[in-house]
Amino acid sequence: MALKNINYYELLEIYPAATQEEIENAFRAALYKYHPDHNPDRPEWAHERTAEVVEAYKVLSDPLRRKIYNFIIFANLKKTTKEYKFGLFQMGEKKKFEEAMQYFKEGVELYEQDDKGSALLKFQQAYGTYKFSEAIYNAGVIYIITNKLNDALFAFKEAQRLDPENQHYSKVLERLQELMREIDKARK
Amino acid sequence: MPKIIGIDLGTTNSCMGIIEDERLIIIPNDEGFRTTPSVVALTKEGALLVGNAAKRQQIMNPENTVFSIKRFMGRKFTDKVVENDLKLMPYKIIPAPNGDVRIVLAGKVYSPPEISALILMKLKKDAERYLNEPVEKAVITVPAYFNDSQRQATKDAGKIAGLDVVRIINEPTAAALASGFDSKSKMKIVIYDLGGGTFDVSILKLGQGIFEVMSTSGDTHLGGDDFDQRIIDYLIEEFYKKEGIDLKGDRVALQRLKDAAEKAKINLSTLEAVEITLQFIAVTKEGPKHLQTVLTRETLEELTKDIAESTAIPCEIALRDAGLKASDIDEVVLVGGQTKMPLVRSIVSRIFKKTPYEGVNPDEAVAAGAAHQASVLKGDIRDILLLDVTAFSLGIKTEGGVFSKIIEKNSSIPTRRSEVYTTTKDNQSFVRIEVYQGEKPMAADNKMIGTFDLVGIPPAKKGVPKIEVMFDIDANGIIKVSAKDLMTGKEQAIQITPDSGLSKSEVDRMTRDIGTEFAEKLAKGEKLKAQQDYKQVEQPAGEKDVGLPGQIAGEQKKKKSIFDIFKKKEG
Numbered sequence: 001m002a003l004k005n006i007n008y009y010e011l012l013e014i015y016p017a018a019t020q021e022e023i024e025n026a027f028r029a030a031l032y033k034y035h036p037d038h039n040p041d042r043p044e045w046a047h048e049r050t051a052e053v054v055e056a057y058k059v060l061s062d063p064l065r066r067k068i069y070n071f072i073i074f075a076n077l078k079k080t081t082k083e084y085k086f087g088l089f090q091m092g093e094k095k096k097f098e099e100a101m102q103y104f105k106e107g108v109e110l111y112e113q114d115d116k117g118s119a120l121l122k123f124q125q126a127y128g129t130y131k132f133s134e135a136i137y138n139a140g141v142i143y144i145i146t147n148k149l150n151d152a153l154f155a156f157k158e159a160q161r162l163d164p165e166n167q168h169y170s171k172v173l174e175r176l177q178e179l180m181r182e183i184d185k186a187r188k
Numbered sequence: 189m190p191k192i193i194g195i196d197l198g199t200t201n202s203c204m205g206i207i208e209d210e211r212l213i214i215i216p217n218d219e220g221f222r223t224t225p226s227v228v229a230l231t232k233e234g235a236l237l238v239g240n241a242a243k244r245q246q247i248m249n250p251e252n253t254v255f256s257i258k259r260f261m262g263r264k265f266t267d268k269v270v271e272n273d274l275k276l277m278p279y280k281i282i283p284a285p286n287g288d289v290r291i292v293l294a295g296k297v298y299s300p301p302e303i304s305a306l307i308l309m310k311l312k313k314d315a316e317r318y319l320n321e322p323v324e325k326a327v328i329t330v331p332a333y334f335n336d337s338q339r340q341a342t343k344d345a346g347k348i349a350g351l352d353v354v355r356i357i358n359e360p361t362a363a364a365l366a367s368g369f370d371s372k373s374k375m376k377i378v379i380y381d382l383g384g385g386t387f388d389v390s391i392l393k394l395g396q397g398i399f400e401v402m403s404t405s406g407d408t409h410l411g412g413d414d415f416d417q418r419i420i421d422y423l424i425e426e427f428y429k430k431e432g433i434d435l436k437g438d439r440v441a442l443q444r445l446k447d448a449a450e451k452a453k454i455n456l457s458t459l460e461a462v463e464i465t466l467q468f469i470a471v472t473k474e475g476p477k478h479l480q481t482v483l484t485r486e487t488l489e490e491l492t493k494d495i496a497e498s499t500a501i502p503c504e505i506a507l508r509d510a511g512l513k514a515s516d517i518d519e520v521v522l523v524g525g526q527t528k529m530p531l532v533r534s535i536v537s538r539i540f541k542k543t544p545y546e547g548v549n550p551d552e553a554v555a556a557g558a559a560h561q562a563s564v565l566k567g568d569i570r571d572i573l574l575l576d577v578t579a580f581s582l583g584i585k586t587e588g589g590v591f592s593k594i595i596e597k598n599s600s601i602p603t604r605r606s607e608v609y610t611t612t613k614d615n616q617s618f619v620r621i622e623v624y625q626g627e628k629p630m631a632a633d634n635k636m637i638g639t640f641d642l643v644g645i646p647p648a649k650k651g652v653p654k655i656e657v658m659f660d661i662d663a664n665g666i667i668k669v670s671a672k673d674l675m676t677g678k679e680q681a682i683q684i685t686p687d688s689g690l691s692k693s694e695v696d697r698m699t700r701d702i703g704t705e706f707a708e709k710l711a712k713g714e715k716l717k718a719q720q721d722y723k724q725v726e727q728p729a730g731e732k733d734v735g736l737p738g739q740i741a742g743e744q745k746k747k748k749s750i751f752d753i754f755k756k757k758e759g
Contacts, residue, residue, distance in 0.1 A: 028396045051604040
């Protein structure tokens with residue numbers, strides 16, 4: 001799934017709880033609005049918008065794809081980390097952490113440039129350098145986008161282990177497990 | 189607002205239409221016929237003939253009469269399908285320097301788009317005469333199963349003919365537009381389009397004014413011509429058995445056989461048997477030999493059953509790709525002359541478990557649909573919209589020659605996908621991307637579209653440059669590749685080397701030259717045609733030797749359509 005940083009619900013002007021029929025109606029209305037046939041004076045713009053609308057419809061009209069997409073929106077990438085404090089005798093650790101933070105920042109930047117593959121590498125490097133939950137969590141988010149759900153599950157479990165107090169991690173984990181069960185069911 | 193006409197540029201016949209005052213008009217040619225044979229000829233006198241006039245003299249001038257040019261549009265000389273056709277075509281075909289197909293006419297070499305352009309120029313001229321104003325824009329239809337090269341070639345043909353091709357649309361989709369179904373109500377329809385040279389099947393979902401193609405499949409090299417060929421082979425064999433003479437090497441005889449075969453086939457759609465008589469088909473020491481035989485519908489069906497049956501596979505693929513069963517289909521629409529054959533109709537009924545819909549004219553539906561689309565683009569029709577799909581997967585060659593898909597077949601178009609590429613060596617200044625269309629796992633087994641070199645990449649360590657490459661398929665089904673440097677956000681320079689087709693300068697030169705080159709020849713052609721017409725009136729049974737019913741009906745139809753024009757002009 002090539003996911004651009006566009007919200008498909010916003011693009012089709014519908015609520016996330018929209019029914020299949022509402023999605024279909026919204027798709028057709030959006031086509032009327034954006035299609036190159038109806039916008040002869042700005043073909044490039046119309047082409048791009050229509051391509052996005054078509055992609056949005058493709059994802060949202062397929063119940064399973066839509067669930068994965070909803071999950072991706074829910075399990076948003078962490079752009080910052082919580083505060084980590086280091087004592088006087090942990091200078092070595094602090095240095096490692098700072099190095100890891102550098103990788104983390106680069107990862108976020110790459111993600112925003114839509115280069116998911118390189119971003120994943122950076123988050124893995126960050127986690128390898130210093131075990132902090134945001135790095136492995138972000139790796140998990142990218143695994144979800146690239147459809148590697150088992151790897152994502154492992155990453156979120158690790159994030160939860162590192163930061164058991166974090167409510168978001170437990171919710172993400174819970175929803176992912178539910179999603180995987182549904183996918184299994186659909187496959188059968 | 190200038191007029192936009194819709195053109196069905198067919199393998200054997202072309203047809204054109206326009207919507208005026210919310211009414212569809214099929215534009216007749218200068219002889220009053222509603223379709224025009226896609227035939228181009230250069231006579232010994234150096235006259236250029238296009239359409240009916242070219243077809244009429246085909247038997248006498250087979251080497252310099254080009255038909256079925258559509259089969260060669262955007263094709264390589266070495267394509268297997270071209271190889272087969274080489275043996276069948278009485279005109280000369282040679283390879284171009286880039287491996288494309290070229291046609292030799294009276295010693296001069298022409299590209300398939302140029303030949304098609306001659307047909308388009310005639311259509312354009314006839315439309316201008318009929319509408320009484322210049323026509324510069326057109327919507328042209330192509331088989332859904334045309335790849336990027338074939339679509340580009342069609343667009344080039346339009347340009348050479350002086351037409352701005354505002355949109356290329358797929359034939360089955362066009363037929364759906366013209367089918368007259370209310371797009372407001374929800375239904376699923378199949379368009380089964382078996383034309384002279386190509387077979388397409390598309391499944392569409394209608395609703396809320398949108399004609400959404402769900403899947404498409406087909407074969408660009410299967411059509412009425414193949415049915416004709418079976419009859420020709422049969423006649424040759426029968427003649428050989430009886431007389432011991434092989435007609436295969438005789439171009440004039442072959443052309444007469446083709447003509448007779450096509451007529452017999454058409455007549456067998458309504459009759460149970462026809463007599464085929466070709467006098468003086470061969471000359472021996474003992475004197476001239478005549479071919480005389482009776483062909484029954486049963487024999488014809490035996491001869492062609494496997495061809496008709498072979499259309500079932502694309503139908504099943506289309507159903508599967510749309511995620512539907514035959515019982516989900518509400519209507520099946522037949523398009524293309526070959527669907528008039530009872531055998532084809534019964535096979536279609538069997539595949540989709542439904543009697544085909546009778547509401548469309550198989551010869552004119554595609555042109556009518558193109559006219560509808562032209563009207564949408566002009567802004568006159570606002571309540572219908574076409575959403576087509578790409579019939580092929582688009583991808584690139586990756587390590588080990590593996591084909592990596594970027595856009596899946598049956599994706600709605602317009603569509604865009606982007607991929608990020610980087611360098612594999614330090615200070616690498618360019619990255620090569622080879623683009624292919626097809627479904628095979630190895631790139632080499634698919635159709636190569638072109639090579640895209642990302643050039644002028646600033647020196648950096650390997651893996652550092654990040655170039656986003658956008659693969660676009662526009663509403664015409666034509667591919668565009670562009671690139672952006674993600675580090676700088678600037679457009680990345682890209683050198684495009686298409687694997688086939690004409691360069692922009694070639695198209696420009698042909699556009700410039702075609703008018704002057706053929707002006708004189710065309711004038712000669714007009715004169716010749718006038719003589720031809722005169723002869724026809726004088727001797728209405730000019731094609732006596734075939735002597736089949738249907739001829740008279742044709743004459744009547746012709747008269748009627750001429751009458752129609754007068755009526756329209758008066759009104």
